[in-house]
Amino acid sequence: MQQEHEQQISLNDQMQRRLDERTHLMESGINPYPCEFAVTAHSRDIIETFQEEAKTPVSVAGRIMAIRKMGKASFFHIQDAKGRIQVYLKKDEVGETSYNTFKLLDIGDIAGVKGYTFKTRTGEISVHAEEFTLLSKSLRPIPVAKEKEVEGEKVVFDAFSDRELRYRQRYVDLIVNPEVRETFIKRSAIVSHMRSFFTAKGWLEVETPILQPIYGGAAARPFTTHHNALDMELYLRIANELYLKRLIVGGFEGVFEFAKDFRNEGIDRFHNPEFTQVELYVAYKDYNWMMELVEQLFHQTALAVNGSDTTSFLGNEISLKPPFRRITIADSIKEYTGADIEGKSEQELRNTAKDLGLELDPKIGPGKIIDEIFGEFVEPKLIQPTFITDYPTEMSPLAKPHREKEGLVERFELIAGGKEICNSFSELNDPVVQRQRLEEQAGLRQRGDDEAMIVDEDFLRALEYGMPPTAGLGIGVDRLVMLLTGEDSIRDVIFFPHMKPE
Template identity: 85%
Template sequence: MSKENAQNPDNQHTPDQTPQLSLNDQMQRRLEERQHLLDAGINPYPCHFDVTSFSLDIIANFREEAKEPVAVAGRIMTIRKMGKASFFHIQDSKGKIQIYLKKDEVGDTAYDTFKLLDIGDIVGVKGYTFKTRTGEISVHAESFELLSKSLRPIPVPKEKEVDGEKVVFDAFSDREQRYRQRYVDLIVNPEVRQTFIKRSAVVSFMRQFFSSQGWLEVETPILQPIYGGAAARPFTTHHNALDMELYLRIANELYLKRLIVGGFDGVFEFAKDFRNEGIDRFHNPEFTQVELYVAYKDYNWMMELVEELFYRTALEVNKSEVTLFLGNEISLKPPFKRLSIIDAIEEYCGKNIRGKSEVELRNVAKDLGLELDPKISSGKIIDEIFGEFVEPKLIQPTFITDYPTEMSPLAKEHRSQPGIVERFELIVGGKEVCNSFSELNDPVVQRERLESQAKLRQRGDEEAMIVDEDFLRALEYGMPPCAGLGIGIDRMVMLITGQDSIRDVIFFPHMKPE
């Protein structure tokens, strides 16, 4: 650690300030202990330790008649220093286990070193398994090694018995603090790890599910000269060498369709996408989604695929098709309810908006008490009505289908209903978790749609799409009938793990500056 960082571990200062000493007493003491170790010729940060066993495995496989040799490593979470023998618990990636340390066995030097250790330090222990008089499976240390000296004390919760019940004090429970310091959250609230282990399992299963169908996992550009594939505002950056403006992608749709044009029957991509929008329980400006495109299929086929995918993912990860989400018990067992967006508004609002003009739609919104931006068009008005009065009421999985054309410029015209496109969104727990089209593959109609979007931009709609000439050129070479799908991984993980905020399923969510 440099001299500067030793004085200020966070290394935080404003441009007009020199880092100042700002350590509390505990941190000062730990720095002094670190120096004592160095003075004694002990490296507080060695290079490696050969781990052979993990806490929960030791406990699960314990045999009282056998002293199994083990080498474990982890962070000290409790410590009881006594005269010639001490106990401490370490926490590894799987759980906790108690260590028994005896001065006569590890030697004076090692035991004196142990006295300089604190809760939060990471150690490696070699020894054998045994059970204490109180029945706790433990490791009898024959040697130990300091692997990392912790300079900042961790906020360890304390338990006390009050009126016969255990009460936890000083828990690291403030949500904003947990999100900002996820590394501490994972240390002191190990149950949080399970959410992210399940997140990994969700992505792993979905990847396997798609690959088993013979579809190809691909990668497409994150930096794009023209952003498209969704209605959203982008983040903008600049490429110095080419002296050109570029955008972080808001979706990967248009590039994946180019690959269908190129001859692949099915492609998918797990992608980081970026939308310059607000932050709330369901939105993070940087998010993960998977997009899938399959040639010769339509949105009806895709609905059945989504039902199977969500059902099988829940069974794989939770061992049950039922999940508790936002206080509701939700079943992901097919079939899911299907309802057109027009019928849904009529069912939940008592308003028939089929075929109504923009003026008439504004009057409907006004009757419902909804204030609208005067710049938005008919499609956005319908979207606002649905989002405000219908979507929150759709708790069990529901496919909302058949959107007005203006709302979906990349979707194919409905085969039997003029002015409608073949699109669905899956709503669960009152929130959209995926979006799908029968993809528009007529280049002439697609150009007309994108040019109409350009006119909406001129009216002030910053989320309207841009005319992408290269994408249109690709369509002009011919794209087969195709079904496309986008699933928000963060929201799907919220659903599967029962979390009520997107920040609980993203390791490092975006936050306002401290």
């Protein structure tokens, strides 16, 4: 506690000094927060294209990350969107006013420099300043890691490495740990490539409601809100499936949506209450066709973003080169536990789970029991991409009955790195059977399963107008980004993950 108190006093002292500097600058007629600055070059581009014989004119701007103030000449490093570069500042060239301004600057301030490129006597490519402008006075000091040699080895002190603090103050994390930016640049590239992949096939990107009067399309607890003008309860969507299938009914043959979905569930390495999902629906196709599409999509995305069809995740080298392994959920459970679940009653499934050491909620039905067994004993062991197929009907109330296997549906999940990445069905388009399935879900809700689905009369009405055979797919974008960037927590691929209040 004493140490925290002393740190706070130190922080307050530093902030007060910076406030005093701000006041001094303003009293000297210098605006520490001007409106604009013309940038013509970035650090990495300057370094990569540097020609020693040419004094190339440049205008750069960025945050000061290191500074050496001397008498009539000084050096500092600025960090921009592409990296860092050194700046040489000479009083006789930038003028006394600008140089006096510079002497009031700190690490963390943002500055603009106009000048030309050159190489110092030590061989460092730099910018020789001819004009200098303060662009933003930082009032709060940024944490700066320090290196010290201990017993012949370099040791880093005061690094901004506490994960919870990094998530809470992502803006500081991005400043002092610039490698973090690369994860999010890669995330953007992944989404961009997937979007291009879909649109190149002629499918339409659409938007559907986030606030929904009836939530559906997945088994999850929703967030609830109230609309004052309509005086009605609304829900943040848990999935966009039912709205996208309405569009297939309306005549579109391929639609997709990158959607923010919301599920009122726990938070862990693979779950965040707000997450990104892309859903795709294509008419006249089935889940076998969709498996091949997923193989193409993941393989091409990995090559486009990483330049390789292998990725390192949680210490495993994972290959995304097709074809991926395919195995039914029943066979996978038998392979990893020895238990045969095919054709078993609810009580027999409960006995199997008990024999395996699983404690189950008595309110859940047979589908959830199978899901619990699979999630505990099989899913974490599926490291290489594996299609798990042919689920029991109760586990998939929106999927079409299997054309060959009684009691099953045409569904697959792709598991990679020990976690589900995507989910797909041959979509159920028989409105009579769909009503029966949703009413069975309503019965499970009455038993106490608060994740069971609700009967959506408008969706059923849409199906009654006729929906063609359709293949549907949902991909967890955050998990795919984790897989392709090697990050071990969903919080590392979301800019601002949800946290408890400070």
